[in-house]
Amino acid sequence: MQDMNIKKVSSHELGQKLDMNPAQIRKDLAYFGEFGRKGIGYEVSYLISKIKEILKINRHINVGLVGAGHLGIALSNYNRFTREKLSIAAIFDADPNKWGMSVGHLKVQPVSELQETVKEKDIKMGIITVPATEAQKVVDQLIAAGVTAILNFAPATLKVPSHVHLRNADLTTELQSLAYYVD
């Protein structure tokens, strides 16, 4: 709506677009504060900024990626990250043949430099795109370096301490959920 230069929106309009009851929208928003004006509605730009604040996506975050294989390179080139204030700030790999290889504006670094680089570049999140057999070792190293939020693409069940937030991006599950609708 902001892109379409629409300035204000009512809970009724939002409800139509999101296929939700207007009262639900007002109640959910009201839980976090008073963002609207009676008789007027919600100001689009203000609502966006408030929602970003609530979801904590109103700040820049540096991300470290471990595993310079096809998936790792694909993610590095994924330009939507940049738009959403997420920067891949370093890429690591265990394979000496890949060290120094250019990926975008970055060069692949040895995993041994992980700890130092995480501190230096203020990396707060990690992405794991190594083979399943290497994943636990990598997650341990990321945690040792102080990273507490990790997105794992390796098809492995990883063990992390309770203060670390691990999210598994399981592409199989996505496909399987679609399989339900086939035929």
Added chain:
Amino acid sequence: MQDMNIKKVSSHELGQKLDMNPAQIRKDLAYFGEFGRKGIGYEVSYLISKIKEILKINRHINVGLVGAGHLGIALSNYNRFTREKLSIAAIFDADPNKWGMSVGHLKVQPVSELQETVKEKDIKMGIITVPATEAQKVVDQLIAAGVTAILNFAPATLKVPSHVHLRNADLTTELQSLAYYVD
């Protein structure tokens, strides 16, 4: 549990593992049929087969992948698909330089062959890993070929007719949801 050679399980045990109330588990399962035995519990292998049946993941499905870039190649090599009865049976790309290129045991085909190959190989699902600018064109071609379940990795909002099931695998959202827990 099957891998651990455990033969039977009670709703109480399942509840503990899944962090759910035992009554919830019994009720949910009972919705689909009577899978347990009073005084005994559920037989692990039977329960697995019934759940796979309910979720319709008890059959082999061939998948066509469009876009032989890094992400496409990464997905082709993703061996977990095979284990879950999902086979990438063909890879397409618009770039003539990629035609004939080997990816696993497949060769990259021109998109012009899509329609024919989908029929020939009984492809039921599609994966889109092309640039955002090409995605709508590709989804249209997949639909024209008769594919009704599509997983899209391109950061684009695609239009599909109501009988087609489109699922967007948005990697940004995954990362953003983790960002909430940073600091």
Added chain:
DNA sequence: TAGATTGTTAATCGATTAACAATC
């Protein structure tokens, strides 16, 4: 038989929706 556990009905709990005073 006694203990265990299901499937299901009844009770409880929480989430959604309706209604409305406040007010722009």
Added chain:
DNA sequence: TAGATTGTTAATCGATTAACAATC
């Protein structure tokens, strides 16, 4: 002012949990 729309309280609805007869 009259119409619109919020934030919030009250009413409704549905989902979760407890309880228990059936039975292995």
